[in-house]
Amino acid sequence: MERVVIEEVEKTFPNKEKDGSFTVFKDISLTVDPGEFVSLLGPSGCGKSTLLNIVAGLDQSTAGEVKVGDKKIKGPGSDRGVVFQEAALMPWLNVLENVTFALRKKMKKEEAKKHAEKYLKLVHLSKFMHSYPHELSGGMKQRVSIARALSMDPAVLLMDEPFGALDEQTRMMLHREVQFIWQETQKTILFVTHNIRESILLSDRIVLMGTRPGGIRKIFTVDLPRPRKPSSPEFIKLEEEIMSILAGEIEKVMKEEMGDDFNSKKASLLYGTDRNMGNHI
Amino acid sequence: MALTESLQRIVIGFSLAVIIGGILGILLGVSKIADETLGSLVIALQSVPSIVWLPIALIVFQGGAGAIYFVVILGGTWAMTLNIRMGIKNVQPILIRAARTMGYNNTELIWRVMLPASIPSALTGARLAWAFGWRALMAAELIGRGGLGRTLMDARDFFNMDLVVAIMIIISIIGLIVEYFFFSKIERKVLSRWGLAKAS
Numbered sequence: 437m438e439r440v441v442i443e444e445v446e447k448t449f450p451n452k453e454k455d456g457s458f459t460v461f462k463d464i465s466l467t468v469d470p471g472e473f474v475s476l477l478g479p480s481g482c483g484k485s486t487l488l489n490i491v492a493g494l495d496q497s498t499a500g501e502v503k504v505g506d507k508k509i510k511g512p513g514s515d516r517g518v519v520f521q522e523a524a525l526m527p528w529l530n531v532l533e534n535v536t537f538a539l540r541k542k543m544k545k546e547e548a549k550k551h552a553e554k555y556l557k558l559v560h561l562s563k564f565m566h567s568y569p570h571e572l573s574g575g576m577k578q579r580v581s582i583a584r585a586l587s588m589d590p591a592v593l594l595m596d597e598p599f600g601a602l603d604e605q606t607r608m609m610l611h612r613e614v615q616f617i618w619q620e621t622q623k624t625i626l627f628v629t630h631n632i633r634e635s636i637l638l639s640d641r642i643v644l645m646g647t648r649p650g651g652i653r654k655i656f657t658v659d660l661p662r663p664r665k666p667s668s669p670e671f672i673k674l675e676e677e678i679m680s681i682l683a684g685e686i687e688k689v690m691k692e693e694m695g696d697d698f699n700s701k702k703a704s705l706l707y708g709t710d711r712n713m714g715n716h717i
Numbered sequence: 718m719a720l721t722e723s724l725q726r727i728v729i730g731f732s733l734a735v736i737i738g739g740i741l742g743i744l745l746g747v748s749k750i751a752d753e754t755l756g757s758l759v760i761a762l763q764s765v766p767s768i769v770w771l772p773i774a775l776i777v778f779q780g781g782a783g784a785i786y787f788v789v790i791l792g793g794t795w796a797m798t799l800n801i802r803m804g805i806k807n808v809q810p811i812l813i814r815a816a817r818t819m820g821y822n823n824t825e826l827i828w829r830v831m832l833p834a835s836i837p838s839a840l841t842g843a844r845l846a847w848a849f850g851w852r853a854l855m856a857a858e859l860i861g862r863g864g865l866g867r868t869l870m871d872a873r874d875f876f877n878m879d880l881v882v883a884i885m886i887i888i889s890i891i892g893l894i895v896e897y898f899f900f901s902k903i904e905r906k907v908l909s910r911w912g913l914a915k916a917s
């Protein structure tokens with residue numbers, strides 16, 4: 437459990453072709469309190485993954501700095517566990533070995549094994565310890581990946597659309613599981629998602645990001661008691677509020693990508709009213 | 718007698734080809750500079766049938782057994798090198814990124830991620846190295862000294878066609894045994910564990 441401080445971070449990719457460099461975002465400042473669950477929400481390409489990777493230490497920021505606790509981030513480290521959209525399990529290791537893979541730098545074999553078993557139990561995969569990744573469903577793989585990240589006992593858990601590739605039922609189950617794990621372990625969690633409902637369901641705060649110029653549009657505090665019900669009026673009200681801002685951002689992206697013939701009425705039709713559509717932006 | 722001599726040559730030659738080819742392949746896969754300088758050289762060398770080296774080798778090794786080993790090793794090395802190189806280059810970047818978040822440094826990444834991830838390619842490489850090495854050995858023995866190849870030529874010189882055919886059968890059976898009982902078994906085991914097994 438640590439505080440994550442993002443200070444005036446900027447990310448610019450050097451000139452792709454001749455049109456010079458491309459700034460994804462700049463002046464991003466955000467503090468995630470110890471034990472807080474914060475979601476990054478925004479249209480595709482606004483730099484959510486980029487920001488998360490900078491915090492993970494996998495990407496370098498062009499300006500600004502990120503601190504976890506008092507430590508300035510210089511590279512990846514086991515104080516920050518990362519869960520990617522694809523489970524990223526090693527296909528030559530079984531489930532148990534995949535988790536101990538994260539621990540072998542810290543512990544002896546026997547100790548790592550005990551530790552890994554504990555975390556596999558936490559994600560309800562004790563029965564599958566000796567299975568290989570290809571024998572697991574997508575949801576199970578993602579749970580292994582979560583167990584692997586948690587087993588390092590990181591101060592912060594970073595998740596980049598961890599459930600983006602899963603079906604609705606599995607996703608709902610994993611939402612419950614993540615909330616349980618979060619309450620159990622009290623981790624600080626930074627969570628990237630496309631899904632408005634998912635972000636309201638899980639987070640203490642939602643950071644809404646936008647494009648051109650990239651940056652934070654608005655931060656919403658979700659003041660609803662848990663467990664949250666998507667059908668409650670407060671939930672729907674917040675969902676619509678976020679949707680209205682997000683629709684504008686998405687329209688901007690689409691206009692840019694599709695050219696001038698894009699008509700904004702279409703955008704409001706596509707992303708305006710239907711709640712279920714919002715889940716798949 | 719000739720058989721054990723040939724087998725000894727192929728086992729030692731093949732092992733050395735796998736080791737040398739493996740090390741070279743890792744180097745090419747990991748280091749961009751090495752790949753840009755040595756990479757095309759390896760591809761060029763690979764297209765030369767290794768038996769072509771025999772005359773030079775015979776001079777360098779003064780007709781000794783070293784010449785035959787040289788040709789066998791050369792026959793297998795490049796296939797191994799190129800396959801390992803490809804295996805390492807094709808490791809999913811997400812696996813490397815994931816391992817980096819667990820605190821693995823560059824050297825550890827090579828040993829703990831890149832090499833295990835390229836095992837299927839390495840198997841293909843070893844299989845090819847065996848096939849090329851075996852062919853190179855037989856060709857070298859026809860010209861050089863000792864082994865099954867030499868016996869084959871002797872049989873021809875005495876117009877002993879039964880023996881010629883018998884030796885040819887022995888040569889192909891050895892190839893088949895190694896191919897099907899050794900490599901196929903390992904490959905099937907590894908591939909099924911990885912979930913890569915083809916429905917065949």
Ligand SMILES: Nc1ncnc2c1ncn2[C@@H]1O[C@H](COP(=O)(O)OP(=O)(O)OP(=O)(O)O)[C@@H](O)[C@H]1O
Nearest residue numbers: 449452458460479480481482483484485486487630
């Ligand atoms: N290596 C790179 N070189 C150049 N541009 C890049 C690179 N990586 C990302 N970008 C650009 O940075 C922007 C942000 O990318 P990023 O992946 O962070 O978006 P995202 O918000 O995670 O999108 P999504 O929701 O689709 O995952 C994109 O416009 C992308 O084109």
Ligand SMILES: [Mg+2]
Nearest residue numbers: 484485486596
């Ligand atoms: Mg992303």
